[in-house]
Amino acid sequence: MNFSQLLADKIDAIAEKWIEAVRRDRQITSADDLSHPAIQDHIPDVLKAMSTVLSHSQESDLHSIIHNSLEHGVLRASQGFAPTEIAREYRLLRQVIFSTLEPDLLEGTVREVMRVYGAIDATIDEAIAQCFKSYIDERLQELQQLQSQAELTNQELTRLLKANQENVSQLAHELKNPLNSIIGYSELVLRSSRKNPEIKDTLPHLEHIERVVRNSRQLLRLINDTLEISRYEAGKMKLHPVPTDVHSLIKDVFEMLQPLANAKELKMVVDCEFAPQEVMTDPLRLQQIVTNLLSNAIRYTQSGTVQLKCQILSDNQWSIAVTDTGIGMTPEDQLHVFDPFFRAENNGTQIPDSTGLGLAIVSQLVNLMQGKIELVSQVGVGSTFTVVLPLEIKTPVSASSDG
DSSP states (O other): OOHHHHHHHTHHHHHHHHHHHHHHOTTOGGGTTOOHHHHHTTHHHHHHHHHHHTOSSSOOOHHHHHHHHHHHHHHHHHTTOOHHHHHHHHHHHHHHHHHHHHHHHTTSOHHHHHHHHHHHHHHHHHHHHHHHHHHHHHHHHHHHHHHHHHHHHHHHHHHHHTTOGGGHHHHHHHHHHHHHHHHHHHHHHHHHHHHOGGGGGSHHHHHHHHHHHHHHHHHHHHHHHHHHHHHHHTTOOOOOOEEEEHHHHHHHHHHHHHHHHHHTTOEEEEEEEESOSEEEEOHHHHHHHHHHHHHHHHHTOSSSEEEEEEEEOSTTEEEEEEEEOSOOOOHHHHHHTTSTTOOOEETTEEOTTOOSOHHHHHHHHHHHTTOEEEEEEETTTEEEEEEEEESBOOOOOOOOOOO
16 A cells, blocks of 8 residues: 555645644644644645655655754744644644544555554654754744843943932842843753753753743843833933824734733723824834733733723823723722832732833823823722823924024
């Protein structure tokens, strides 16, 4: 029986079954928002090359298997897949291939079946190894880029902190945890690699690298947020107002944050029926305000809804209101919610992945944009942050000098 041809004839069917299995697997959540081609990637090419491995008459196309598996690892790294998700992808691929070929395998001889099983297993093992190799390289490159970015901001951070001494102690405390994690896992990765070079492609090693990258991102976000606060306090934050499409800007922010809400099974609602179509404002700063308010609402909401309502008010003003069904805040917490590094607590437990700077940045940006922000909140019910802004920001006219 020509199992090489049988596999070649069923490549499309295997690919479709595998994509469906990946979508159904609740342990591969990174694929939830990906398109059909983005999930499929180079798998049909790997299957086509695999069919040559089963052939008695043609040379095995190992080069294609290696090339396409390396490309698969690069893509999965850019898509944010975790190592365990990639491992499950290949596990599902193995299962789908054998289940699809099972009726034909039952008609083959014992020797044929053993040869086919061995060849497919070996090919998938090689594909996994090559995929993880390029995945690790991409993650290490990202880690190096994050480190370079952190080093570039270090000098400016040091200078700006001199004008912000009251926050130095708090900042040091916030930097301590991700920094200790980065140092600890980096040392573990390097020590393991030196002691046993073959360990670098193992799942625990990949997970250590993933932790380093994740904590590096958190550290860099904390540094960037601190720099944003410091620039405002130093009077170096400038506005660049231009005609801005409100509907398009809000839509873009919603699409960016939708995966975070989906991960918590939250309903995202936008009501811009009475919103202005266009305002004269700084689109970058407006986007920061909307992004920070929505991400904060998602972070502090465990179930229910996050809603944004936008409308025109009287006196040449308009408003953005973000309402959540989250944990809410006590009256005492509401007094400090716009203070840098303040984080409201729920039964004594702080919400993770919060720098305590997002709402402080929102408050400062709203002031800079000649607006105001209001808060209504109740513990156990939720919170509503309302930002009121002018339809047109008035920029100061620069005086020109003679001669």
